Amino acid sequence: MSMRSILIKQFGGIENLIIGSAPKPIPKNNEILVQVKSFALNRADVLQRMGRYPPPPGDSEILGLEMSGVVVEADKQDKRFKIGDKVFGLVGGGAYGEFCTIASNQAFHMPSHLTFESASAIPEAWLTAFQALHPLANFKSGNSVLIHAAASGVGTALIQLCKVDGATKIFGTVGSDEKAKFIEKLGATHSINYKTNENFLDVINDITSKKGVNNVFDYVGAKYWNQNLKSLSMDGVMIIQGFLSGSHIKDTTADITPILGKRLTIKGSTLRNRDNDYKADLVSQFSKRYLGLFESGELKPVVDKVFNYSEIKEAHEYLEANKNMGKVVIKGFSYSE
Ligand SMILES: NC(=O)c1ccc[n+]([C@@H]2O[C@H](COP(=O)([O-])OP(=O)(O)OC[C@H]3O[C@@H](n4cnc5c(N)ncnc54)[C@H](OP(=O)(O)O)[C@@H]3O)[C@@H](O)[C@H]2O)c1
Numbered sequence: 001m002s003m004r005s006i007l008i009k010q011f012g013g014i015e016n017l018i019i020g021s022a023p024k025p026i027p028k029n030n031e032i033l034v035q036v037k038s039f040a041l042n043r044a045d046v047l048q049r050m051g052r053y054p055p056p057p058g059d060s061e062i063l064g065l066e067m068s069g070v071v072v073e074a075d076k077q078d079k080r081f082k083i084g085d086k087v088f089g090l091v092g093g094g095a096y097g098e099f100c101t102i103a104s105n106q107a108f109h110m111p112s113h114l115t116f117e118s119a120s121a122i123p124e125a126w127l128t129a130f131q132a133l134h135p136l137a138n139f140k141s142g143n144s145v146l147i148h149a150a151a152s153g154v155g156t157a158l159i160q161l162c163k164v165d166g167a168t169k170i171f172g173t174v175g176s177d178e179k180a181k182f183i184e185k186l187g188a189t190h191s192i193n194y195k196t197n198e199n200f201l202d203v204i205n206d207i208t209s210k211k212g213v214n215n216v217f218d219y220v221g222a223k224y225w226n227q228n229l230k231s232l233s234m235d236g237v238m239i240i241q242g243f244l245s246g247s248h249i250k251d252t253t254a255d256i257t258p259i260l261g262k263r264l265t266i267k268g269s270t271l272r273n274r275d276n277d278y279k280a281d282l283v284s285q286f287s288k289r290y291l292g293l294f295e296s297g298e299l300k301p302v303v304d305k306v307f308n309y310s311e312i313k314e315a316h317e318y319l320e321a322n323k324n325m326g327k328v329v330i331k332g333f334s335y336s337e
Contacts, residue, residue, distance in 0.1 A: 004333045005062055005097040006312050011051030014313040014320075022062060025094060025101045032081050032104055033073035036332040038116040039064050039095040041319050042124050042153065043242070044272065049316065055093040056273050064095025065272065067102075067332070068110060068119035078104040086110035088119035090127055090279060092272060095120075096312075098333040105280035108287060111295055116335070121301040121327035122294075125153035126161075127279075128271050130286045132217050132239045133161050136267050141166030143214035146204065146231055147188070148172075148224060149244060151179040151325045156186055156302040158217055161290070163187035164298055171213065173200055173220075175322060182325045186302070201227045212236060212262075222246040229258040240268040302326025309333055 005022040027033045045063050047053035055061060068088035071081050081087060081104060089107035094100040110119045132154075133139045145162050149155050150172025162170050163186075172188040174180050180191035190207060192200045204213060212233035218224060221243025228238055258264060271279070293299040304326040307315040312330065319328050 003098040006309060008049055008063065011049065014049075014316045016049065017312050017316060019310070019312075022097060024099050025060065025097070027073055027075070027101045030075055030078055030104055031101045032071050032075050032087070032107060034067065034069040034087060034100050034102055034107075035072045035334045036067045036069040036095060036098060036100050037335050038069070038120040038332055039067040039330050040120045040124070040153070041315060041328040041330065042066070043244075043319070044124075046316060046320055059092030060094030060097070060100075062094045062097050064091065064093060064097070064100070066090055066120055066123040067095035067100055068114075068116045069100070069332070069334070072099070075104040080104060081107060081109075086116075086119075088114075088116075088123060090123040090271075090283070096309075096330075096332075103276055103280065106276070106283050108283065108291070111291070113295055114301075117306050117329045117331070118301045118303055121153070121303050121329050124271070125327060126157045126290075126301075127282055127286060128154045128241060129157035129161050130290070131269065131271060131282055132158065132241055133165070134285070135282070136239045136269060137215050137217075137237045139165060139167075139215060143167055144169035144171075144208060144233075145215040145217065146171040146173075146200070146213045146228075147217045149219040149242070150174050150183045150188060150191070152219065153302075153324075153327045154219065154241070155217075156183070156326045159183055159186045159188050160299050164290075164293060169207065169213065171200065171204055171207075179325055199227070200224075201230050204231045208233070215239070217241070219243075220245045222249045223251075225249045226251055226254055229255070229264065232258065232262060232264055234262050235264075236262060237265045237267070240266065241270070303329050305329070306331060309335075 001024040003024040216238040219242035223245040304324040
Protein backbone atom coordinates (compact mmCIF):
# COMPACT_ATOMS: atom_id res chain seq x y z
CA MET A 1 0.00 0.00 0.00
CA SER A 2 1.26 3.46 -0.81
CA MET A 3 0.40 6.97 0.34
CA ARG A 4 1.03 10.53 -0.79
CA SER A 5 3.98 12.25 0.83
CA ILE A 6 6.31 15.20 0.53
CA LEU A 7 9.69 13.74 -0.37
CA ILE A 8 13.25 14.94 -0.92
CA LYS A 9 14.42 14.37 -4.51
CA GLN A 10 18.03 14.88 -3.47
CA PHE A 11 19.66 16.73 -0.60
CA GLY A 12 19.87 20.49 -1.15
CA GLY A 13 17.63 23.52 -1.63
CA ILE A 14 13.85 23.89 -1.53
CA GLU A 15 13.57 22.87 -5.21
CA ASN A 16 14.22 19.30 -4.01
CA LEU A 17 10.96 19.13 -2.07
CA ILE A 18 8.52 17.18 -4.23
CA ILE A 19 5.13 15.53 -3.84
CA GLY A 20 5.27 11.83 -4.58
CA SER A 21 4.28 8.50 -3.13
CA ALA A 22 5.88 6.37 -0.44
CA PRO A 23 5.01 3.10 1.28
CA LYS A 24 2.19 3.59 3.81
CA PRO A 25 3.80 3.04 7.24
CA ILE A 26 2.83 -0.09 9.18
CA PRO A 27 2.52 0.42 12.93
CA LYS A 28 4.68 -1.81 15.14
CA ASN A 29 3.66 -3.02 18.60
CA ASN A 30 2.94 -0.05 20.87
CA GLU A 31 2.34 2.28 17.92
CA ILE A 32 -0.79 3.78 16.36
CA LEU A 33 -1.31 4.79 12.72
CA VAL A 34 -2.50 8.37 12.25
CA GLN A 35 -4.00 10.03 9.19
CA VAL A 36 -2.10 13.32 9.29
CA LYS A 37 -4.28 16.44 9.15
CA SER A 38 -1.63 19.01 9.94
CA PHE A 39 2.10 19.14 10.65
CA ALA A 40 4.53 21.84 11.69
CA LEU A 41 7.99 22.81 10.44
CA ASN A 42 11.20 22.80 12.42
CA ARG A 43 14.70 24.08 11.79
CA ALA A 44 15.73 20.43 11.85
CA ASP A 45 13.64 19.81 8.69
CA VAL A 46 15.74 22.34 6.80
CA LEU A 47 18.97 20.64 7.94
CA GLN A 48 17.59 17.19 7.06
CA ARG A 49 16.55 18.45 3.62
CA MET A 50 20.14 19.63 3.10
CA GLY A 51 21.50 16.23 4.15
CA ARG A 52 22.96 17.56 7.41
CA TYR A 53 20.63 15.93 9.96
CA PRO A 54 19.80 12.28 9.19
CA PRO A 55 16.98 10.63 11.14
CA PRO A 56 18.05 8.33 13.98
CA PRO A 57 18.30 4.63 12.92
CA GLY A 58 14.86 3.01 12.70
CA ASP A 59 12.95 6.28 12.22
CA SER A 60 11.19 7.27 8.98
CA GLU A 61 13.35 8.93 6.31
CA ILE A 62 10.36 11.18 5.52
CA LEU A 63 10.64 14.69 6.96
CA GLY A 64 8.54 15.92 9.86
CA LEU A 65 8.84 15.76 13.64
CA GLU A 66 5.33 16.69 14.80
CA MET A 67 1.79 16.31 13.59
CA SER A 68 -1.88 16.14 14.47
CA GLY A 69 -4.49 13.85 12.96
CA VAL A 70 -6.95 11.02 13.42
CA VAL A 71 -6.19 7.47 14.56
CA VAL A 72 -6.90 4.98 11.76
CA GLU A 73 -5.22 1.93 13.33
CA ALA A 74 -5.22 1.41 17.09
CA ASP A 75 -2.47 -0.17 19.19
CA LYS A 76 -3.41 -3.77 20.06
CA GLN A 77 -1.79 -3.60 23.50
CA ASP A 78 -2.09 0.00 24.63
CA LYS A 79 -5.83 0.76 24.61
CA ARG A 80 -5.61 4.50 25.31
CA PHE A 81 -6.33 5.42 21.69
CA LYS A 82 -9.12 4.05 19.50
CA ILE A 83 -9.89 4.51 15.82
CA GLY A 84 -11.32 7.97 15.19
CA ASP A 85 -9.58 9.66 18.14
CA LYS A 86 -7.99 13.03 17.38
CA VAL A 87 -4.34 13.02 18.47
CA PHE A 88 -1.14 15.01 18.18
CA GLY A 89 2.44 14.22 19.02
CA LEU A 90 6.14 13.98 18.50
CA VAL A 91 7.64 11.60 15.93
CA GLY A 92 11.22 10.76 14.96
CA GLY A 93 10.24 11.42 11.31
CA GLY A 94 7.39 10.92 8.89
CA ALA A 95 4.99 13.78 9.69
CA TYR A 96 5.12 15.11 6.08
CA GLY A 97 3.36 11.91 4.88
CA GLU A 98 -0.37 11.28 4.43
CA PHE A 99 -0.12 8.73 7.26
CA CYS A 100 2.36 8.50 10.10
CA THR A 101 3.05 6.05 12.93
CA ILE A 102 3.62 7.27 16.47
CA ALA A 103 4.48 5.44 19.71
CA SER A 104 1.26 5.35 21.74
CA ASN A 105 3.05 6.67 24.81
CA GLN A 106 4.28 9.71 22.89
CA ALA A 107 0.87 10.76 21.58
CA PHE A 108 -1.50 13.24 23.23
CA HIS A 109 -5.29 13.18 23.06
CA MET A 110 -6.21 16.41 21.28
CA PRO A 111 -8.26 18.69 23.56
CA SER A 112 -11.49 19.84 21.87
CA HIS A 113 -10.56 23.54 22.03
CA LEU A 114 -7.47 23.00 19.85
CA THR A 115 -7.57 22.93 16.04
CA PHE A 116 -5.45 20.49 14.06
CA GLU A 117 -3.20 23.42 13.09
CA SER A 118 -2.62 24.64 16.64
CA ALA A 119 -2.16 21.11 18.04
CA SER A 120 0.54 20.26 15.50
CA ALA A 121 2.43 23.38 16.58
CA ILE A 122 2.91 22.08 20.13
CA PRO A 123 4.99 18.87 20.39
CA GLU A 124 8.53 19.65 19.22
CA ALA A 125 8.74 23.28 20.35
CA TRP A 126 7.04 22.84 23.71
CA LEU A 127 8.69 19.54 24.66
CA THR A 128 12.09 20.99 23.71
CA ALA A 129 11.36 24.04 25.83
CA PHE A 130 10.06 21.90 28.71
CA GLN A 131 13.10 19.62 28.53
CA ALA A 132 15.39 22.66 28.71
CA LEU A 133 13.54 24.26 31.59
CA HIS A 134 12.95 21.34 33.91
CA PRO A 135 14.89 18.11 33.44
CA LEU A 136 17.96 20.03 32.21
CA ALA A 137 18.04 23.44 33.94
CA ASN A 138 16.07 22.45 37.05
CA PHE A 139 14.41 25.88 36.82
CA LYS A 140 13.03 27.39 40.03
CA SER A 141 10.39 30.07 40.47
CA GLY A 142 12.18 33.38 41.02
CA ASN A 143 14.94 32.62 38.49
CA SER A 144 15.90 35.16 35.84
CA VAL A 145 16.53 33.86 32.32
CA LEU A 146 18.04 34.78 28.96
CA ILE A 147 16.48 33.16 25.88
CA HIS A 148 18.18 33.40 22.49
CA ALA A 149 16.24 33.13 19.21
CA ALA A 150 13.33 34.12 21.42
CA ALA A 151 10.78 34.52 18.61
CA SER A 152 11.45 31.01 17.24
CA GLY A 153 9.04 28.13 17.75
CA VAL A 154 11.05 26.93 20.75
CA GLY A 155 11.70 30.46 22.05
CA THR A 156 8.02 31.45 22.07
CA ALA A 157 7.19 28.29 24.05
CA LEU A 158 10.04 28.87 26.50
CA ILE A 159 8.99 32.47 27.20
CA GLN A 160 5.48 31.30 28.12
CA LEU A 161 6.71 28.42 30.30
CA CYS A 162 9.16 30.70 32.13
CA LYS A 163 6.35 33.19 32.74
CA VAL A 164 3.84 30.68 34.16
CA ASP A 165 6.59 29.08 36.26
CA GLY A 166 7.49 32.36 37.93
CA ALA A 167 10.57 33.77 36.18
CA THR A 168 11.30 37.23 37.56
CA LYS A 169 13.11 38.54 34.48
CA ILE A 170 12.93 37.13 30.95
CA PHE A 171 15.51 38.56 28.53
CA GLY A 172 15.12 37.58 24.88
CA THR A 173 17.32 38.24 21.85
CA VAL A 174 15.70 38.65 18.43
CA GLY A 175 16.59 39.95 14.97
CA SER A 176 14.02 42.73 14.47
CA ASP A 177 12.00 45.36 16.32
CA GLU A 178 8.81 43.61 15.23
CA LYS A 179 10.00 40.40 16.89
CA ALA A 180 11.06 42.40 19.97
CA LYS A 181 7.52 43.76 20.40
CA PHE A 182 6.10 40.31 19.76
CA ILE A 183 8.13 38.56 22.50
CA GLU A 184 7.31 41.32 24.97
CA LYS A 185 3.60 40.67 24.36
CA LEU A 186 4.23 36.98 25.07
CA GLY A 187 5.91 37.70 28.41
CA ALA A 188 9.54 38.69 27.84
CA THR A 189 10.39 41.50 30.24
CA HIS A 190 13.37 42.75 28.21
CA SER A 191 13.90 42.30 24.47
CA ILE A 192 17.22 42.91 22.71
CA ASN A 193 17.37 43.32 18.94
CA TYR A 194 20.83 41.91 18.20
CA LYS A 195 20.88 43.59 14.79
CA THR A 196 20.92 47.02 16.44
CA ASN A 197 22.60 46.05 19.73
CA GLU A 198 25.01 43.12 19.70
CA ASN A 199 25.83 43.50 23.36
CA PHE A 200 23.14 41.73 25.37
CA LEU A 201 25.60 41.43 28.28
CA ASP A 202 25.49 45.19 28.90
CA VAL A 203 21.68 45.12 29.04
CA ILE A 204 21.70 42.21 31.49
CA ASN A 205 24.39 43.82 33.66
CA ASP A 206 22.44 47.04 33.70
CA ILE A 207 19.08 45.49 34.63
CA THR A 208 20.42 42.92 37.14
CA SER A 209 22.96 45.27 38.75
CA LYS A 210 25.73 43.01 37.40
CA LYS A 211 24.36 39.91 39.15
CA GLY A 212 23.58 38.16 35.85
CA VAL A 213 20.83 35.66 35.05
CA ASN A 214 20.30 32.23 36.59
CA ASN A 215 19.67 30.49 33.27
CA VAL A 216 20.72 30.96 29.67
CA PHE A 217 18.84 28.99 26.99
CA ASP A 218 21.04 29.10 23.92
CA TYR A 219 20.21 28.23 20.31
CA VAL A 220 22.79 30.49 18.67
CA GLY A 221 26.05 28.87 19.79
CA ALA A 222 29.52 30.01 18.79
CA LYS A 223 29.05 33.76 18.46
CA TYR A 224 27.45 34.09 21.90
CA TRP A 225 29.77 31.81 23.93
CA ASN A 226 31.73 34.58 25.68
CA GLN A 227 28.76 36.86 26.40
CA ASN A 228 26.68 33.88 27.58
CA LEU A 229 29.25 32.87 30.20
CA LYS A 230 29.57 36.47 31.35
CA SER A 231 25.76 36.86 31.52
CA LEU A 232 25.32 34.01 34.00
CA SER A 233 25.08 34.59 37.75
CA MET A 234 26.89 32.55 40.42
CA ASP A 235 25.85 28.85 40.11
CA GLY A 236 24.18 29.73 36.81
CA VAL A 237 23.06 27.03 34.40
CA MET A 238 23.27 27.28 30.60
CA ILE A 239 21.39 24.89 28.35
CA ILE A 240 22.57 24.62 24.74
CA GLN A 241 20.06 23.09 22.31
CA GLY A 242 21.14 24.62 19.03
CA PHE A 243 23.95 26.50 17.29
CA LEU A 244 22.38 28.64 14.58
CA SER A 245 25.56 30.78 14.28
CA GLY A 246 27.86 27.75 14.13
CA SER A 247 29.50 25.40 16.60
CA HIS A 248 33.18 26.43 16.32
CA ILE A 249 34.12 29.27 18.63
CA LYS A 250 36.42 31.51 16.60
CA ASP A 251 36.62 34.32 19.16
CA THR A 252 40.25 34.25 20.32
CA THR A 253 39.27 35.87 23.61
CA ALA A 254 37.01 32.88 24.49
CA ASP A 255 37.63 32.24 28.15
CA ILE A 256 36.53 29.41 30.44
CA THR A 257 37.41 31.24 33.66
CA PRO A 258 33.76 32.11 34.48
CA ILE A 259 32.89 28.37 34.50
CA LEU A 260 35.21 27.91 37.45
CA GLY A 261 34.83 31.27 39.14
CA LYS A 262 31.02 31.26 39.03
CA ARG A 263 30.58 27.44 39.40
CA LEU A 264 28.63 27.32 36.13
CA THR A 265 26.84 24.27 34.77
CA ILE A 266 26.60 23.83 30.99
CA LYS A 267 24.42 21.13 29.50
CA GLY A 268 23.38 20.29 25.96
CA SER A 269 20.86 17.92 24.48
CA THR A 270 18.79 17.05 21.46
CA LEU A 271 15.29 15.64 21.74
CA ARG A 272 15.20 13.56 18.57
CA ASN A 273 17.86 11.03 19.54
CA ARG A 274 16.49 10.44 23.05
CA ASP A 275 15.10 6.96 23.59
CA ASN A 276 11.37 6.22 23.60
CA ASP A 277 11.12 5.85 27.38
CA TYR A 278 12.69 9.26 27.93
CA LYS A 279 10.35 10.92 25.42
CA ALA A 280 7.31 9.12 26.85
CA ASP A 281 8.23 10.35 30.34
CA LEU A 282 8.63 13.90 29.02
CA VAL A 283 5.21 13.71 27.32
CA SER A 284 3.61 12.40 30.52
CA GLN A 285 5.20 15.08 32.75
CA PHE A 286 4.36 17.84 30.28
CA SER A 287 0.73 16.68 30.01
CA LYS A 288 0.21 16.59 33.79
CA ARG A 289 1.84 19.93 34.36
CA TYR A 290 0.83 22.08 31.40
CA LEU A 291 -1.85 20.64 29.10
CA GLY A 292 -4.67 22.14 31.24
CA LEU A 293 -3.09 25.58 30.88
CA PHE A 294 -3.68 25.45 27.12
CA GLU A 295 -7.38 24.97 27.86
CA SER A 296 -7.47 27.88 30.32
CA GLY A 297 -5.66 30.06 27.77
CA GLU A 298 -2.62 30.72 29.99
CA LEU A 299 -0.45 28.96 27.42
CA LYS A 300 -0.96 29.40 23.68
CA PRO A 301 0.57 27.54 20.75
CA VAL A 302 1.97 30.34 18.62
CA VAL A 303 1.06 29.75 14.97
CA ASP A 304 2.61 32.36 12.73
CA LYS A 305 1.46 31.18 9.32
CA VAL A 306 -0.41 28.23 7.81
CA PHE A 307 0.50 26.89 4.36
CA ASN A 308 -1.09 24.17 2.24
CA TYR A 309 1.01 21.02 1.62
CA SER A 310 1.32 22.09 -2.02
CA GLU A 311 3.15 25.23 -0.81
CA ILE A 312 5.85 23.33 1.07
CA LYS A 313 8.70 25.02 -0.85
CA GLU A 314 7.36 28.48 0.06
CA ALA A 315 6.96 27.37 3.68
CA HIS A 316 10.58 26.17 3.93
CA GLU A 317 11.74 29.38 2.25
CA TYR A 318 9.76 31.46 4.76
CA LEU A 319 11.30 29.62 7.73
CA GLU A 320 14.82 29.79 6.34
CA ALA A 321 14.45 33.54 5.79
CA ASN A 322 13.81 33.85 9.57
CA LYS A 323 10.44 35.48 8.89
CA ASN A 324 8.42 33.44 11.38
CA MET A 325 7.40 34.46 14.89
CA GLY A 326 6.34 31.15 16.40
CA LYS A 327 5.46 28.14 14.29
CA VAL A 328 4.97 27.55 10.58
CA VAL A 329 2.21 24.98 10.10
CA ILE A 330 1.15 22.96 7.07
CA LYS A 331 -2.29 21.59 6.21
CA GLY A 332 -1.54 17.96 5.36
CA PHE A 333 -2.87 15.80 2.51
CA SER A 334 -5.98 14.85 4.52
CA TYR A 335 -6.62 18.24 6.10
CA SER A 336 -10.15 18.95 7.32
CA GLU A 337 -11.52 21.42 9.86
N1 LIG B 1 18.09 20.24 20.86
C1 LIG B 1 16.83 20.00 20.59
O1 LIG B 1 16.27 19.02 21.03
C2 LIG B 1 16.09 20.94 19.70
C3 LIG B 1 14.76 20.68 19.31
C4 LIG B 1 14.08 21.62 18.52
C5 LIG B 1 14.75 22.78 18.13
N2 LIG B 1 16.04 22.96 18.50
C6 LIG B 1 16.79 24.18 18.11
O2 LIG B 1 16.07 25.27 18.60
C7 LIG B 1 16.32 26.40 17.77
C8 LIG B 1 14.99 26.98 17.36
O3 LIG B 1 14.31 26.02 16.54
P1 LIG B 1 12.91 26.38 15.87
O4 LIG B 1 12.54 25.30 14.95
O5 LIG B 1 11.99 26.80 16.94
O6 LIG B 1 13.40 27.68 15.04
P2 LIG B 1 12.65 28.67 14.07
O7 LIG B 1 11.23 28.83 14.45
O8 LIG B 1 13.00 28.29 12.69
O9 LIG B 1 13.39 30.06 14.41
C9 LIG B 1 14.77 30.19 14.39
C10 LIG B 1 15.11 31.68 14.59
O10 LIG B 1 16.46 31.76 15.01
C11 LIG B 1 16.99 33.03 14.65
N3 LIG B 1 18.31 32.84 14.02
C12 LIG B 1 18.58 32.16 12.89
N4 LIG B 1 19.90 32.23 12.64
C13 LIG B 1 20.45 32.99 13.62
C14 LIG B 1 21.79 33.41 13.92
N5 LIG B 1 22.83 33.10 13.13
N6 LIG B 1 22.00 34.15 15.02
C15 LIG B 1 20.97 34.48 15.84
N7 LIG B 1 19.69 34.11 15.61
C16 LIG B 1 19.45 33.37 14.51
C17 LIG B 1 16.00 33.66 13.65
O11 LIG B 1 15.28 34.67 14.32
P3 LIG B 1 15.84 36.19 14.41
O12 LIG B 1 15.16 36.93 13.30
O13 LIG B 1 15.40 36.62 15.75
O14 LIG B 1 17.32 36.13 14.22
C18 LIG B 1 15.06 32.51 13.31
O15 LIG B 1 13.76 32.94 12.98
C19 LIG B 1 17.13 25.88 16.59
O16 LIG B 1 18.50 26.13 16.86
C20 LIG B 1 16.87 24.40 16.61
O17 LIG B 1 17.90 23.65 16.03
C21 LIG B 1 16.71 22.09 19.27
